[in-house]
Amino acid sequence: MRCRRAQRWMVAAVDGELAPRRRRMLEDHVGSCPVCRRDLAGTGEVLERVAGLATQCEVPSRLEQATLRRVQLLAAAEEERSAARGWWAGLRAPALALATAAVAIVAVALTRGAGDRQPITSRALDQHRVAAQAPAREKPRMIASSERRAPKAAENLPVEPPPELAAAPDLFIELPILRNMEKLEHFEAIGTTTLDDGGEQSNG
Amino acid sequence: MKRLGIVVLLACALGGAARAQQPPGRPWQELSPEEQRRAWENYQRYQQLPEHKQRSLGERYQRFQALPPQERQRLRQNYETYRGFDPGQRQEFGQKYRRWKSGQR
Numbered sequence: 001m002r003c004r005r006a007q008r009w010m011v012a013a014v015d016g017e018l019a020p021r022r023r024r025m026l027e028d029h030v031g032s033c034p035v036c037r038r039d040l041a042g043t044g045e046v047l048e049r050v051a052g053l054a055t056q057c058e059v060p061s062r063l064e065q066a067t068l069r070r071v072q073l074l075a076a077a078e079e080e081r082s083a084a085r086g087w088w089a090g091l092r093a094p095a096l097a098l099a100t101a102a103v104a105i106v107a108v109a110l111t112r113g114a115g116d117r118q119p120i121t122s123r124a125l126d127q128h129r130v131a132a133q134a135p136a137r138e139k140p141r142m143i144a145s146s147e148r149r150a151p152k153a154a155e156n157l158p159v160e161p162p163p164e165l166a167a168a169p170d171l172f173i174e175l176p177i178l179r180n181m182e183k184l185e186h187f188e189a190i191g192t193t194t195l196d197d198g199g200e201q202s203n204g
Numbered sequence: 205m206k207r208l209g210i211v212v213l214l215a216c217a218l219g220g221a222a223r224a225q226q227p228p229g230r231p232w233q234e235l236s237p238e239e240q241r242r243a244w245e246n247y248q249r250y251q252q253l254p255e256h257k258q259r260s261l262g263e264r265y266q267r268f269q270a271l272p273p274q275e276r277q278r279l280r281q282n283y284e285t286y287r288g289f290d291p292g293q294r295q296e297f298g299q300k301y302r303r304w305k306s307g308q309r
Contacts, residue, residue, distance in 0.1 A: 175261065177280060194303075
């Protein structure tokens, strides 16, 4: 038996999945080949360590909070959309949010290693579930809407406005009026204009 | 009495010159946080407009600033009314506006 073949069979042998005949052949080879003997021992050790790894791991608390927040926002946004579509369509929202939460948790648990850690407790999972299942129509929406508006100003507002803005801030406050200036100047006249075909129109 | 008149005239002239050097409208620091937020958001929209539209808005702003205060207030009130329109009313107003505009030519 050649070393190459022996090495191909090692993992299966360690897992106990090698056919008895092959196993005997491998054992014969390993008995006479010190290199393969060392490899087999190493393979066994590696597989043992892999098997001993935790299937659940801890995630940094900040990451967990951020994930929770995102799930809540998603749930609230989905809730708003489904409310706009109709009450029956809203039944799909919790499922989607729950699936998003589950994917996020699994991704976090699989990818995170060291750091400021806090275990994923059942309480945290409950929070995900509550946020996702949201008949909690009120709270998440409030979070979502307040966070969608207020931080927009607080986070994005520059400390120092660009020169153009600083030079004439009122221009930008009044921008919607300026864009519709003609309509607004002749608002009353336009309002009294008739739409009948060939009808009279008031030019005020 | 004549001296007093001269002093008043000078003060008016100096005050006018000082005002002319100031940028139109209020400085940024005097805006409320809500106004700053609105100005910043509108500024970002403005930045995305093509140059000729920006220029046109600048000209409109000059015109708007030159309007008497009550006329500016009237435009603001009209804008608030317009904002309060529901989609149907807006559509109707848009049609009326086009009709009115075509009658202006």
